[in-house]
Amino acid sequence: MSTTNAGLRTALGTFGVRPLDPLKDAGLLHSWVTHPKAAFWMMQDATPEDVERAYLRIAADEHHHALLGLHDGVPAFLMETYDPAHRELTGLYEPEPGDVGMHFLVAPAGTPLHGFTRAVITTVLAHIFDDPMAVRVVVEPDVSNKAVQTLNEAVGFVPVREIDKPEKKALLSFCTREQFAAATGVSV
Template sequence: MTFTFRPLDPLKDAELLHSWLTHPKAAYWMMQDAGLEDVERAYMEIAADEHQQAYLGLRDGEPAFLMEKYDPAHRELVGLYDPRPGDVGMHFLVPPTDRPVHGFTRAVITAVMAYLFEDPAVERVVVEPDVSNKAVHALNEAVGFVPEREIQKPEKKALLSFCTRDHFFDTHSRNRHSLTATGVTA
């Protein structure tokens, strides 16, 4: 599998995102009742914000997942922890499928992390998934995240976790040569 990333187009990609974000398996994104216009508006706000970006992850050129990155000093975690220079926040969503591929979601999060660490300014990735989302906690641990503590966000109780550049690449040292900005070949 080869993954690439492209900036999300809030209008062009809204219909696809709407189908992903309103699916019951995307409940942790809290957009179950969102209309198409709500999705367009949310991603237009992200596109206009200098502190966050959204990307479509492509598998062999076809949309396969969503990735958002943000500056935790200005979005999502303001006042909830002490950000360090080089911190970047991340969310990702793999949409449901009728034909699951074993290891696909783990390959996606690995590609997302490799992509984020391609930026030499990024030293640590920060995530804040819902404390009850055990599946994503396991994925996070598999790529090198270390939980720090539970925090209370306005919309959820979250598990604040960190993955440093060194810890990520140590976790994937056997495969480091295949981790590139254009994707991960698995």
């Protein structure tokens, strides 16, 4: 894998991100976040208007950002970053300067491509670490989501402890720039 200004080039194609447009992208996002495979996104019963409102709120929030991920130029995943000192994890751990919270969602697809989700999370982390101010990425997946925990560990995340969030019991995990580079071979 190699990174370029255009994104991450892999054997599966080129991955990149673009700004999310809450008004134009709401219909697409609705189909993703309400899909049964997106149960951990907790928007199963959302209407298209609910999704549009949620992403308009994110667009207006200085501490929370959403980007649309692309595979060979086609929307294929959603990524969100947040400042854990102000969103999601406030009061649940002691944030350090340079911490960036992250969520990602791979679009439901017909035939899965082996290694696709790993390429997505690698793209997400490479994008975050492209910012020299980002020191460590913080995630808090549901403790029952073993698949994403395995994927997180494959790209360098280290589980720290379980935490209780209002909506779930989560596994707090961290990944530094160095851990990411060592796990993936991607230099950022």
